[in-house]
Amino acid sequence: MPVMNIKTPVTTLENLSGSIERVTFHSAESGFCVLKVKVEKQKDLLTVVGTAASVHAGLYIECEGTWANDRQFGLQFKAQVLKVIQPTSLEGVEKYLGSGLVKGIGPHFAKKMVQIFGIKVFEIIETKPERLKEVQGFGKIRTERVVKGWAEQKDIRDIVVFLQSYGVGTARAVRIYKTYGKEAITLIKENPYRLALDIHGIGFKTADTLAQRLGIAPHSLIRAEAGVRHVLQDICSFGHCCAELNTLIERSVELLTIPSNIIQEAIQREIKIKNLVLESQDECDYIFLMALFRAEVNVVKQLKRLMLHKAPLLQDIKLKEAVQAAEKKTGLKLAPTQIKAVEMALLSKVMIITGGPGVGKTTVVKSILSIISLHTQKIALCAPTGRAAKRLQEATGLEAKTVHRLLEYDPHNHGFKRNEEQPLEADWVVIDETSMIDIVMMNQLLKAIPSHAGLLLVGDSDQLPSVGPGAVLANLMQSQKIATAALTEIFRQAKTSKIITNAHLINQGKMPQESTSDALSDFYFIEAKTPEAIHEKLVQVVSERIPKRFKVNPVRDIQVLVPMNRGGLGARALNIDLQKILNPNAQHSITRFGWTFGVNDKVIQTVNNYDKEVFNGDIGFITAIDMEENTINIDFEGREVIYDSDELDELTLAYATTIHKAQGSEYPVVVIPLSTQHFALLERNLLYTGVTRGKSLVVIIGQKQALHLAIRTVNAKKRLTNLVSRLTKSL
16 A cells, blocks of 8 residues: 655745834833734735834834735734844835934924935935934934934944843843843853843743743753742742742742752852852751841841940930920820820830821820930931831921831942931931831941931831831831830721721721711722622722722822732732723823823832832822933922833832832822632731722722631731841840
8 A cells, every 4th residue: 555645734834024003012021012003005004923122102113924815803913933123215214214213303393304315315314324313303402312312323223132042031121232232142152141140121931931941951050049038039029038948949849940969059049159158057057148137137236336326315314204295395185195105205215106097196296206306407307218217207207218218229229328338317216107118228228327316216117018028017016126116096086997906906907987977078989790790880880989089189199009910800810901091092192011101190110219219109290291202201309300212111100009019109099909819818907008098088899708808817927037036135
């Protein structure tokens, strides 16, 4: 019987080229995109699906791929190869130049340049840039910027091609170039794992993919070391300062699929070169990142220094007379518990004042400051966020700064000017919202406080701990080594607020009380039985019911606070939906890194940017988008800050944000959706923190089961730190 030779049919790849008219979808992480493309001699726009690092309307593309008829979306060109290239038609050149590719050239100047230089405009920029002055509006400064921008784009394109050739997404190519410069490719080849450490937005898995494609062996020590550091950093991203050694080994083996003996060798090597620290406590071995270990040790050292030195300022003070004078000066009558707190502060070098809303923390702080100000004007007030600092200033009548501004960050040296060598010029330092301050920032603060100065830490220990590693305020109180006044009495004027009384009920593990009358209340629970119903009611409440009934602005006055980012009731999905309703017709808009930003949109900073003095959790409003310069202007509490389009991965929309991000802030109106789909994050201190962010109105929309779950879940995840033990042994 003859043998049949059956050949697999070969699919012939077709070519397609044209200009991008619209970006329907683009993932900054994977590069996957859906594009509407104008192809010559085709009446309708064609849909192209593929992968590209950076795409936006106006760019010209060349593709190789096949046609497919998608059941849901119809005819699509599925590009196996998609290249962004310089176009050859006058129209294409104009769109390409005007797309924001090069800073200093937008649609306006692109049109002028093409009118004068035609198809040779790219050649002019590269070889005869002096001729750009022939374009009206092109002076020396703009010419230099365009030439520099064009050269940078060439270097960035080299990085893009390099990364793409190894199958790695290139959405962060601009940031890689800004970090490493022209040496980028050389440095990445030497150690691709540095990308995960140095570049915001690039994770270990991306760096690991690149490393293995560059030929780094899966069981190599360099991979094991990078993997161990990544696992420990991931653990610390949940607020821990360390990890149990066995846990670190197990999770590293699971991630890397490397034998545990190689992992252990990598850990030993990292300890030897002082990237990691091994410490034993309670017959268990723990591993610290060196920076967090040093921060913990130094916090104890600095507190000990402050407590050993006497405060000459108030040594001869008569407590009773001082308290009476404070009451007269402030016009505030103190309760016995408050008097005790004031007296304790005047007798203590370092002290904590803690308590929930309505218990008179601000009254006590004002009274203390009124007494201290009779003896010195060198009083430094600070808080972790701009909003918290502003609130502290309004409450006390004294200047208050953010922690970063108080310590005077120096962007050139990437450190603070105020430290041991150049301490703060202060006799008394007050830190508000201390629960927000992580171990690293507390170390920086304490180093800058002069030995003679008094220190007052104010905060609510029942709120969520800091976003960064540690549980500093809680640990200081647990050690019982720092004088502490815990205020618990709710005062008469505060009892009229349902927000305050319900916050305390939640904190006691009790269900909040619902309003029983038709009169306007400041606290509501709206029951909705499904996530879909919660979503529907939330959108209606935010866009219509609250603005109409309470006469507030839905964008500036209402803040939606959610337990998590992901899911249909997460911050990301709600932001997209609320943007469509609350800012539907933005004058200008720009799409980058998976978000579309328009004029008047509310945005939030997601990482600390010391150069711009904008920090994680700061909320601002977009005031202008410059299509020529490819920049956006954002108003942060009255301060205008300019972002380049390639810096927009530091921002997200902020119509909805997580409760964690809202720490230290206060909003006129807070709306909180609660669903059992949030169960992994539903905890009492999360709900308590969210409710206490509301100033005039709090509305919870959700399932009663989810509300019950949040209220009865306490400290499900204790943070691993060794600060309490260090304080107990040293102070």
